[in-house]
Amino acid sequence: MTAERHEFQAETRSLLRLMIHSMYSNKEIFLRELISNASDACDKLRFIATQNPELIGDAELAVELVADKFTNTLTIRDNGIGMSREDVVDNLGTIARSGTKKFMESLSGDQARDTQLIGQFGVGFYSAFIVADKVTVNTRRYDAAEAVVWESTGEGDYTIGVGDKAARGTEVVLHLRDDEKEFLEEPRLSEIVRKYSDHIGLPIKLIRKEGEPETINQARALWTRPKSEISDEDYTSFYEHLSHDYEAPLAWTHQKVEGNLEYTSLLYIPKRAPFDMWDREQQRGVKLYVKRVFIMDRAAELLPPYLRFVRGLVDTADLPLNVSREILQGNRTVDKIRAALVKRVLDLLDDLAANKPDDFKTFWSQFGKVLKEGIVEDHANRDRIAKLLRFASTTAPDTASVSLDEYLGRMPEAQEKILYLTGESLSALRNSPHLEGFRKAGFEVLLLSDRIDEWVVGHLTEYQGKKLESAARGDAAAAGKIETFDKAKHELEFKDVLDRLPKALNERVASARVSARLTESPSCLVAPEHGLSRQLIEILKQSGEGAPDIKPILELNPEHPLVGRLKDAGSDEAAFVDLAEILYGQAVLAEGGQLEDPAGFVKRLNKLILGQTGTSKILLG
Numbered sequence: 001m002t003a004e005r006h007e008f009q010a011e012t013r014s015l016l017r018l019m020i021h022s023m024y025s026n027k028e029i030f031l032r033e034l035i036s037n038a039s040d041a042c043d044k045l046r047f048i049a050t051q052n053p054e055l056i057g058d059a060e061l062a063v064e065l066v067a068d069k070f071t072n073t074l075t076i077r078d079n080g081i082g083m084s085r086e087d088v089v090d091n092l093g094t095i096a097r098s099g100t101k102k103f104m105e106s107l108s109g110d111q112a113r114d115t116q117l118i119g120q121f122g123v124g125f126y127s128a129f130i131v132a133d134k135v136t137v138n139t140r141r142y143d144a145a146e147a148v149v150w151e152s153t154g155e156g157d158y159t160i161g162v163g164d165k166a167a168r169g170t171e172v173v174l175h176l177r178d179d180e181k182e183f184l185e186e187p188r189l190s191e192i193v194r195k196y197s198d199h200i201g202l203p204i205k206l207i208r209k210e211g212e213p214e215t216i217n218q219a220r221a222l223w224t225r226p227k228s229e230i231s232d233e234d235y236t237s238f239y240e241h242l243s244h245d246y247e248a249p250l251a252w253t254h255q256k257v258e259g260n261l262e263y264t265s266l267l268y269i270p271k272r273a274p275f276d277m278w279d280r281e282q283q284r285g286v287k288l289y290v291k292r293v294f295i296m297d298r299a300a301e302l303l304p305p306y307l308r309f310v311r312g313l314v315d316t317a318d319l320p321l322n323v324s325r326e327i328l329q330g331n332r333t334v335d336k337i338r339a340a341l342v343k344r345v346l347d348l349l350d351d352l353a354a355n356k357p358d359d360f361k362t363f364w365s366q367f368g369k370v371l372k373e374g375i376v377e378d379h380a381n382r383d384r385i386a387k388l389l390r391f392a393s394t395t396a397p398d399t400a401s402v403s404l405d406e407y408l409g410r411m412p413e414a415q416e417k418i419l420y421l422t423g424e425s426l427s428a429l430r431n432s433p434h435l436e437g438f439r440k441a442g443f444e445v446l447l448l449s450d451r452i453d454e455w456v457v458g459h460l461t462e463y464q465g466k467k468l469e470s471a472a473r474g475d476a477a478a479a480g481k482i483e484t485f486d487k488a489k490h491e492l493e494f495k496d497v498l499d500r501l502p503k504a505l506n507e508r509v510a511s512a513r514v515s516a517r518l519t520e521s522p523s524c525l526v527a528p529e530h531g532l533s534r535q536l537i538e539i540l541k542q543s544g545e546g547a548p549d550i551k552p553i554l555e556l557n558p559e560h561p562l563v564g565r566l567k568d569a570g571s572d573e574a575a576f577v578d579l580a581e582i583l584y585g586q587a588v589l590a591e592g593g594q595l596e597d598p599a600g601f602v603k604r605l606n607k608l609i610l611g612q613t614g615t616s617k618i619l620l621g
């Protein structure tokens with residue numbers, strides 16, 4: 001039967017081209033990727049064999065490398081699970097990952113940056129084309145009636161046909177480019193295998209035409225070895241094998257637990273967020289082994305979603321070999337292991353924060369937003385997570401660097417609560433009128449501009465016995481005494497104006513009042529004491545969910561000349577409305593909001609600038 005020809009998906013094609021181009025300076029990683037795949041294939045077979053031991057029998061599962069100088073080929077072969085025709089089409093004809101297109105669009109053409117991005121994406125099987133101008137895959141799935149041959153030059157298409165491979169497993173034949181002959185040299189191959197694949201728990205053998213095969217790696221799974229024997233380089237190269245990451249990890253924690261529970265965990269924090277961290281479809285989790293036997297990739301039950309950036313593995317003796325995803329759900333042993341792993345990761349982060357501030361900064365910039373979800377999700381560890389949070393504040397307005405402990409450490413005595421302000425962006429928050437009074441009083445305010453922050457402060461209502469309070473809510477004085485003027489006097493003086501405002505503004509505000517919150521700006525909007533915050537209502541509206549119509553309170557600075565003019569407008573209703581609209585519109589704009597009638601606002605503003613407001617009814621008309 002002749003082979004069928006198939007086109008690559010458009011995305012696969014451009015990804016291939018880009019990969020060959022940008023990974024060239026690090027081309028040797030192709031071997032790590034192909035050995036990883038071969039080792040995964042053996043792991044999968046071993047798992048199936050737990051139900052069906054005769055599949056393996058006495059055979060040794062291994063990865064073999066064959067370098068042939070006559071044909072210029074390097075072959076990587078395994079006796080693992082193998083692939084059916086369908087597997088081959090699914091796995092080698094497409095890049096079967098959601099978000100590939102989006103990923104391609106994020107590439108910039110800047111080689112250094114793109115190389116890192118593509119590393120994050122995971123190069124996998126296609127890295128073969130970095131060194132080969134043709135790749136032939138002969139494979140036979142353990143339960144398939146026939147073998148399959150796949151072949152491609154890595155350009156536009158590939159062929160697929162029936163093969164003659166008799167034994168189970170996969171053989172990847174790389175027809176090396178003319179200038180890649182170094183990969184036929186034994187010393188070079190051994191060097192690469194030791195560098196990248198020394199700690200895979202499976203022998204990697206160099207096969208020779210004459211002479212005995214030589215096992216070139218240690219073939220002892222890294223996590224089973226005593227910590228004292230393992231160097232940082234070992235941990236790093238194992239991480240690269242495990243995660244297909246291109247960069248060294250930021251930190252790791254390796255632990256063997258004996259007693260009630262029996263498991264070994266090796267958990268890594270990457271240096272960089274994967275491109276699909278926010279993709280809800282993306283599977284997450286660490287690898288699960290039961291007594292050294294690989295069970296599954298990405299066992300989501302072993303870590304909560306807010307720690308989805310953690311990579312690594314858990315090897316336990318406390319679960320049955322035939323454990324399935326269904327069994328993992330709601331399993332008491334799994335719950336206990338998960339609780340212990342969460343503590344491990346939080347300990348590791350505490351340690352980074354205390355002893356490696358630069359690494360912690362990197363961590364926070366990559367994964368801070370994900371960790372914040374833990375405040376909402378993980379009630380039991382809320383205080384521990386809160387301790388790790390970092391925020392921008394009026395004291396450090398440019399980067400998220402202030403911890404709650406640091407904040408409490410410099411909180412003046414007169415201040416009773418931890419103050420924060422949420423908003424769309426840091427730049428809008430920095431200049432918010434809501435901060436003026438607090439600034440004057442020397443009260444620091446945390447500036448929260450991540451989307452999730454509204455939920456964070458919704459769940460984190462208290463820290464170390466101090467309540468958290470929005471600077472845009474209720475009465476400014478609630479957070480401490482920041483009375484800067486004689487409120488009673490001003491209230492009396494403005495009573496008439498305050499009473500008229502809601503009607504003049506078509507009831508868009510619930511009420512109006514004078515406020516000590518403002519020192520420079522004339523007006524701002526605040527949320528009533530109880531009920532949802534203005535920011536949260538805005539988020540709900542934008543996300544298309546129904547939002548309750550809670551009207552804000554308009555606060556005025558009685559010492560501002562523009563507010564004084566409201567009083568002067570007296571019985572000139574049109575002039576009063578113009579001024580009221582301007583004060584309201586300014587307050588909306590200052591918190592980063594949208595005006596309902598921007599053109600009308602501009603018109604009124606121009607009238608005011610030109611001195612036409614409140615002077616003559618004729619001019620106003």
Ligand SMILES: Nc1ncnc2c1ncn2[C@@H]1O[C@H](COP(=O)(O)OP(=O)(O)OP(=O)(O)O)[C@@H](O)[C@H]1O
Pocket residue numbers: 033037038041078080081082083091092121122123124125126169170244
């Ligand atoms: N030697 C092999 N034996 C059996 N299946 C294989 C082999 N090599 C690749 N595959 C199959 O092809 C798929 C795609 O491989 P590829 O290296 O492109 O990505 P991956 O390993 O799934 O992804 P990642 O690199 O993110 O782990 C694998 O998941 C596996 O199902």
